[in-house]
Amino acid sequence: MHNHEFYVCRVCGAEQLDPPWGEDGQIPSYDICDCCGVEFGYEDMNLESIKHYRQKWLDSGANLFRKKNKPENWSLDRQLQNIPDRYR
Numbered sequence: 704m705h706n707h708e709f710y711v712c713r714v715c716g717a718e719q720l721d722p723p724w725g726e727d728g729q730i731p732s733y734d735i736c737d738c739c740g741v742e743f744g745y746e747d748m749n750l751e752s753i754k755h756y757r758q759k760w761l762d763s764g765a766n767l768f769r770k771k772n773k774p775e776n777w778s779l780d781r782q783l784q785n786i787p788d789r790y791r
C-alpha cells in the first residue's frame with residue numbers, strides 16, 4: 704500500500720518522488736530534499752533535529768533548495784500541512 708506519509712519530507716512537507724525513509728519509513732535514502740535541502744537520514748533522524756533544521760530553514764526565509772523545481776502556485780503554509788503530526 705502506498706502510504707503518503709512516507710513520501711513527504713519530515714522537515715518541510717515537500718512531496719518526494721522516492722520515499723525519504725524507504726517504503727516502510729525505516730531506511731533513509733540519504734537523498735537531498737529539493738525544497739529545504741535536508742539530507743534524509745542525517746538532519747531528520749529524530750524529532751529534535753527535524754524541528755531544529757525546520758526552524759533554521761524557516762528563519763532563513765524558507766528558500767527552496769533547488770529553485771527551478773518550485774511549482775507555480777507553491778504555498779509554504781499548504782506544504783507545511785503535509786508534515787505528519789508526529790514530526791511537528
Ligand SMILES: [Zn+2]
Nearest residue numbers: 712715736739
Ligand atoms: Zn524538505
